[in-house]
Amino acid sequence: MLKYLLRRVAMMIPTVFAVSLVSFLVIQLPPGDYLTTVMVNLQKEGQVVQPEQLLALRQRYALDQPLIVQYWTWISNIILHGDFGQSFSYARPVSDLLAERMPLTLGLGISSFMIGWVVALAAGIYSAARKYGVLDYIITVLAFLGVAVPGFLVALVGMYIQFQFFGLSVGGMFSSGYAEANWNLGKLLDLLGHLWLPAFVLVMGGVGGTIRVLRANLLDELGKPYVVAARGRGLDERSLLLRYPVRVALNPFIATIGWAIPAIFDGEVLVSTVFGLETTGPLLLRALQSQDMYLAGSVLFIVCVLTVIGTLISDILLAVVDPRVRAGMA
Template sequence: MLRYIVWRTAAMIPTLLLISALVFSIIELPPGDYFESYVAELRAMGEAADMAEIEALRERYGFDQPAPIRYFHWLGGMLTGDFGYSFEYRLPVSDVVGDRLWLTMLVSFVTIMVTWVIAFPIGIYSATHQYSWGDYGLTFVGLIGIAIPNFMLALILMYFANIWFGTSIGHLMDQEYLGQSMSWAKAKSILEHLWIPVLIIGTAGTAGMIRRLRANLLDELQKQYVVTARAKGLPPFRALVKYPLRMSLNFFISDIGSILPAIISGAEITAIVLSLETTGPMLIKALQSQDMYLAGSFLMFLAFLTVIGVLVSDIALAILDPRIRLQGGSTK
């Protein structure tokens, strides 16, 4: 196990280097750069751009140098904790992400917890009461949850909240707290608004997890070792939890690789619809405006979390399921 962990950790270095090169190349693919987009935006609004200032900024941040030199400068800065400067926000990248990162983590973490708390009991019930009225009803609700896109559900809730209650359900806090430092009143406002994005974002995830848990658990319940455990008089609940449920959680463990970056990125389209102060809309805006350092650093952080998540899931799967081995060789 230790040898496997050391090997996988060492393999992360070339993997992340390759990802960084791909990220930089993709961001560089569109013609021009942020400064050209900024000048074009000013001209479209009928304003004059100070070209001397633009050229000074281009030279200051190395945009007058070849792309390979800028790539190594960006990569070296990230290794020393300098993630660059956001031209869109006129601030260092670490300052731009700031509160948005913590708000995104809060929304995503609560959504994941709610998803698990709801999906696990329902999935177990559906599998152990197959083809019952409860199973049919929960299956129908789950299929509806999967079929409705999150952004459409957000639009529907916004419409009915405005029609029925005359209120807007956008943002993660009241307007008066936007841009203010954290306080008890602001934290209370965030908690009051939190349930709406959690409900919307978690709908599809909860429905999907219920379906997968039900399918995996049904497959395990038909296997011979469950029949043998029941024949030996093992209590039904213990016979369910000790082996079938444990074996059916493999998909849950393997999802760690995607859950970690999802905690940071969040549901981008839903966040835009609800005007949430999270990192998803910020990333999309940075990509659109070619804010290279902000977009590139953010994507690299997501890649790092993905690589870590995959490593953690592989190790956890080997611990959870004795049928999975981390070393090669044949078995007898």
Template sequence: MNIIKKSLYQIKRPWKAYKEKAPMAAFITGRLITMLVLLFLLGFSLFGLMELAPGDIVDQMMSQQIMSSMDGSSSSGKMSESGKASDKDNIFNQKQVEQLRAEFGLDKPFYVQYFKWLNRVILHHDLGTSLISRAPVSFLIRSRIWNSVLLNLISLVFITLFSFFLGVYFSSKAGTNVDTAVTFFALFFHAFPGLLLLILAQLFAAVTGIFPVTAYPDFSFADAPMRFTFSYTHHIFLPLLVSFVGGVGGTMRMIRATMLDQMGMPYIFALRARGISEKRVYLNHAFRNTLNPYITGSANLLASLFSGSLVLEIIFAYPGIGRLMYEAVMQQDINLVLANSMFISALVLIGMIVSDILLALVDPRIRYGKE
């Protein structure tokens, strides 16, 4: 016990000195260590959950092979007398299943599979190979991730700009009929099921023909960059509008409530008593204090956008990381599922670290590392 305490003290002493010398750097280092621990536990849990799921990818491959062979034999009329596979075929299939499981490493416990995968990622920077397409997982993610990042960044920018504009503006109109109506519709669309809203949007596109029913052009950017830009804007407008309507309501109400709370603070009355114009009171003083709750919740907003884009990408056939994740889960492609989950989780955790840093820069009252 004394040895353990002594070891902990030897670790804690240089860390405390580093924390006092560079509090922000120590905070970032601590959050990065926490992020790595969380990612490790997430990967371990994912491997365990995939192990608990009934069947695996080899069972699906063998079932598809058996069904295709049965369809082929029935169509050609070559059926066995008993209508069943022979014992020799059953033995062959069982050996083939065992051979495939050994090839994919599925014959070992899930924790052994996880540590082998972790060792390959850390030492060789290799995310593995997709068990279905046999393509490198890094290539599959790289080909889809930028589509999802672009979609969610556009949503985040528009939600942020309009939320601040509407929240600040309608906080000055609090209690009026217009403010009541806008607050009602913001609450309505915020509570409206996003899945149903996406389905209604696609039905609108199919009936009217104004917008495409898919959210991505049928040609690449390299073929015609300018034409692709206009076509992409046309394709993405409707699903982007649904994402915007669903996200702007809650953020706008939060900013409006924060502005109203700030306008009742004593320093606002002091500023007005000094003859400061109402425009400066709103924009230079009260508005700055609305940044704190938004920055704190921006990482959660980004996470909700990524999780919501999963449904959007499936319904509108958008080639993003969410759709890739869905296909990997349905096919039980463990390498692709794990890499997708870890990548999205890392993005969300990095967003939280960035939001904490921005919060310290915006609010001078926050000083990490100070007692």
């Protein structure tokens, strides 16, 4: 197990460098750069753009250097100094911007992931164990709706229902009366009142596919000879279900952790944008629109690194749960 873990960690190092390079190049794909966007916006406002001003900004942010120099400066500062650079759009350090939005991003993402994981596990097991029942059909319909309906559309419908029929404020993190207030129980409850709907949308978007995968794998396991033999020896149905088939069917379920961890960080860009939440999702969207290379590149880089880490965690958990995976390590 230790040898396998060391080998996987060693493979992560070149992978992280590769994804950092891809993250940096993605920001460079659109024509022009951040200064091009600034120049266009100033010209739309009727302001005169001085060439000397643009040249000074280009030299300040090293935009006059080759791409490889810009990339190496960026990645070396991150690795050696933890410096993600300066955001052009906000004129602030990228690390400060990320630190401000991290608590809400992590809180919303982790809570949505944990709730979705529990709901999908319970619903998938019940749906497979009581297949073709009334509740199984209801779970199937809801799961397909969760997969088919875009998250931003669910967010818009939910906001409309919340405002039209219940008269509750929608969007943002606080009501107008609590926006500038000091933290107290009322402000905390107001925050939770604004966050339950985004959490529900995020749960609905991720739980449907997981339920279907778990149900299909569990049904496949329930038809195998070892289950029939265990049932013939008189093992009760609940113990039989939880001891053997569920453990094997959990493999694809556990594998989704590799995707869920980066999803916690990016905050589901469209959903957070619709709700007006101050997570990293809208921050990334604005950075991409304005070609804010350090901000957008840093968010993409962190998401990619979390994907690699999530994949490693998934592999380790699979080895713990499934003895066949451990046997393949030898």
